[in-house]
Amino acid sequence: MRKDIIKFKNPPSIVSYASVVGNKEHEGPFGDKYDLYDESDSFGMPTWEQSEGEMQRQALNLAMKKAKLKPENIDAIFAGDLINQCTSSSYGLLDFDIPYFGLYGACSTCAESLLLSAMAVSEGSFENCAAVTSSHNCSAERQFRFPLEYGSQRPPTAQWTATASGAFIVSSKGKGPYIVEAMGGMSTDMGIKDANNMGAAMAPAAISTLSRYFIKTNTKPTDYDKIITGDLGFEGYGIVMDIMEKQGYDMRPVYTDCGLVIYDREAQDMHSGGSGCGCSAALMAANFLDEIKKGILKDILFIGTGALLSQMSVQQGLSIPGVAHLLRIKGEL
Amino acid sequence: MRKDIIKFKNPPSIVSYASVVGNKEHEGPFGDKYDLYDESDSFGMPTWEQSEGEMQRQALNLAMKKAKLKPENIDAIFAGDLINQCTSSSYGLLDFDIPYFGLYGACSTCAESLLLSAMAVSEGSFENCAAVTSSHNCSAERQFRFPLEYGSQRPPTAQWTATASGAFIVSSKGKGPYIVEAMGGMSTDMGIKDANNMGAAMAPAAISTLSRYFIKTNTKPTDYDKIITGDLGFEGYGIVMDIMEKQGYDMRPVYTDCGLVIYDREAQDMHSGGSGCGCSAALMAANFLDEIKKGILKDILFIGTGALLSQMSVQQGLSIPGVAHLLRIKGEL
Numbered sequence: 294m295r296k297d298i299i300k301f302k303n304p305p306s307i308v309s310y311a312s313v314v315g316n317k318e319h320e321g322p323f324g325d326k327y328d329l330y331d332e333s334d335s336f337g338m339p340t341w342e343q344s345e346g347e348m349q350r351q352a353l354n355l356a357m358k359k360a361k362l363k364p365e366n367i368d369a370i371f372a373g374d375l376i377n378q379c380t381s382s383s384y385g386l387l388d389f390d391i392p393y394f395g396l397y398g399a400c401s402t403c404a405e406s407l408l409l410s411a412m413a414v415s416e417g418s419f420e421n422c423a424a425v426t427s428s429h430n431c432s433a434e435r436q437f438r439f440p441l442e443y444g445s446q447r448p449p450t451a452q453w454t455a456t457a458s459g460a461f462i463v464s465s466k467g468k469g470p471y472i473v474e475a476m477g478g479m480s481t482d483m484g485i486k487d488a489n490n491m492g493a494a495m496a497p498a499a500i501s502t503l504s505r506y507f508i509k510t511n512t513k514p515t516d517y518d519k520i521i522t523g524d525l526g527f528e529g530y531g532i533v534m535d536i537m538e539k540q541g542y543d544m545r546p547v548y549t550d551c552g553l554v555i556y557d558r559e560a561q562d563m564h565s566g567g568s569g570c571g572c573s574a575a576l577m578a579a580n581f582l583d584e585i586k587k588g589i590l591k592d593i594l595f596i597g598t599g600a601l602l603s604q605m606s607v608q609q610g611l612s613i614p615g616v617a618h619l620l621r622i623k624g625e626l
Numbered sequence: 627m628r629k630d631i632i633k634f635k636n637p638p639s640i641v642s643y644a645s646v647v648g649n650k651e652h653e654g655p656f657g658d659k660y661d662l663y664d665e666s667d668s669f670g671m672p673t674w675e676q677s678e679g680e681m682q683r684q685a686l687n688l689a690m691k692k693a694k695l696k697p698e699n700i701d702a703i704f705a706g707d708l709i710n711q712c713t714s715s716s717y718g719l720l721d722f723d724i725p726y727f728g729l730y731g732a733c734s735t736c737a738e739s740l741l742l743s744a745m746a747v748s749e750g751s752f753e754n755c756a757a758v759t760s761s762h763n764c765s766a767e768r769q770f771r772f773p774l775e776y777g778s779q780r781p782p783t784a785q786w787t788a789t790a791s792g793a794f795i796v797s798s799k800g801k802g803p804y805i806v807e808a809m810g811g812m813s814t815d816m817g818i819k820d821a822n823n824m825g826a827a828m829a830p831a832a833i834s835t836l837s838r839y840f841i842k843t844n845t846k847p848t849d850y851d852k853i854i855t856g857d858l859g860f861e862g863y864g865i866v867m868d869i870m871e872k873q874g875y876d877m878r879p880v881y882t883d884c885g886l887v888i889y890d891r892e893a894q895d896m897h898s899g900g901s902g903c904g905c906s907a908a909l910m911a912a913n914f915l916d917e918i919k920k921g922i923l924k925d926i927l928f929i930g931t932g933a934l935l936s937q938m939s940v941q942q943g944l945s946i947p948g949v950a951h952l953l954r955i956k957g958e959l
Binding site for chain 2: 294396
């Protein structure tokens with residue numbers, strides 16, 4: 294039968310991490326915690342796609358610097374983004390001369406890249422891997438919905454694709470935070486067709502992964518200090534809370550979502566919250582991993598959530614599948 | 627320093643594989659060897675993107691059947707394709723209820739998915755993984771170049787995106803063919819900007835990976851029965867042969883390329899040959915792995931090659947990076 298949960302025999306450490314964000318993210322509740330930001334969102338590049346790639350480059354550079362590692366010490370990069378053919382990652386990380394594995398997990402890419410990095414280093418294939426991902430509001434909106442210049446009105450269920458990037462160095466040696474377990478998500482499609490309601494499209498995948506995990510490990514939500522989903526926003530957060538409660542799991546005391554908290558609901562009014570690969574990547578790097586290091590959090594579940602739609606699949610009338618990968622991260626072994 | 631080569635301690639077996647192709651591929655030199663084909667290229671689906679997804683579904687179904695495995699025996703799928711946001715894989719493989727890791731390696735995805743599957747099963751994280759990939763001429767041409775109905779003339783350097791899919795089951799237990807070593811490729815950009823000359827854009831990546839491998843292992847091309855690149859076609863094949871010769875490596879006796887041989891150069895006149903993720907996947911599944919099983923080939927190098935462009939990166943005037951991942955596959959240990 295299937296090995297649902299990977300229990301890492303030699304749990305890898307996330308030895309360093311860095312976050313790079315845009316202006317709206319910097320104005321948000323975690324503004325002071327990000328490593329770098331650019332008020333103009335352009336990062337000195339002539340196109341938004343290249344701005345996004347540049348954010349990845351800066352994030353990886355900074356993460357390597359913090360770990361005192363050079364490109365020749367990194368065995369592989371696992372990276373991806375939302376842009377067609379993942380060009381932000383391909384072009385942004387081109388100059389490092391590090392073996393490059395491209396991923397497409399939509400907004401779950403941060404969790405996917407951490408999971409595959411952990412798998413690669415925990416068992417001896419590699420020593421140090423980099424997990425890098427990003428999203429950019431301007432490149433994503435024009436690709437998936439409308440160019441910003443069109444000025445289209447966003448419905449209340451719409452989320453704001455975060456202009457954000459996160460890079461993580463995952464190593465076989467280190468002093469934590471440790472990735473102790475992981476579980477890959479199954480694609481789940483509950484028939485949602487509204488590309489302006491990603492939270493509802495992704496929530497079933499998060500629910501599927503969480504229930505599977507709790508059943509297999511015989512644990513409950515409050516066994517963990519915090520359960521963090523990627524970017525379900527207000528819509529998806531509520532759905533996860535409600536459905537999990539109906540399944541007998543009280544998520545209330547420990548549950549949060551990166552899309553829910555990345556912007557200030559009152560002051561910034563980003564409708565249903567934030568989304569994008571970079572949303573969870575930047576918040577993990579800027580806040581949650583630090584809280585683990587400081588001992589504020591000791592044992593968390595991070596569930597990256599992704600919606601596997603394309604502009605064409607929406608135009609062709611297909612519903613939107615979601616996927617959610619889980620990592621259990623601990624401060625001490 | 628970097629661990630360039632992964633030497634699998636418990637080399638995983640490719641216990642089964644299946645190929646599904648379109649009409650032109652069936653009319654080509656390996657026509658009788660593919661498992662399934664559809665003369666109409668549509669596989670009963672209403673859109674080309676869904677036709678491509680259906681090819682992946684059929685290929686994986688067949689590969690599982692050959693290995694006498696059911697979806698619940700497969701720990702994870704590693705899959706990807708060329709379509710924006712990899713929707714052919716996401717939608718085509720949705721119904722299997724198997725944990726799903728999406729990849730984007732362009733035409734190198736077959737090698738990338740085999741490499742990550744091998745990594746996952748060789749060290750105990752998983753027991754059985756599925757590596758699945760595809761390309762479809764009609765979905766790829768309209769996305770990257772022109773819709774077929776436009777009837778645009780193709781230059782002699784252009785390759786024909788193969789309508790093809792391949793699925794592989796990689797297991798920790800089995801009797802071969804064994805994946806004994808692997809090496810991830812670095813992105814390489816030599817300034818090629820012509821989206822109708824993918825061979826020239828990808829050849830530098832293949833050369834980079836091959837030279838690195840020969841230097842690190844202190845071997846030469848003729849130490850292997852065959853060296854197979856993914857889809858460089860006539861252009862890229864010639865470049866690899868020439869540059870490798872200048873570096874002191876005589877590839878001539880053992881070198882072939884899936885894009886070079888998938889169509890009949892005389893009878894079919896596909897210009898520079900075949901390309902696409904499915905090109906190498908279908909030929910590995912239909913021919914080369916069988917030749918290993920029969921003992922015709924004993925020790926080969928398979929180098930999946932991918933061009934990491936998008937329609938937008940071309941429109942924005944960027945050159946085309948390539949990437950090439952290497953696998954060493956042996957019939958016996």
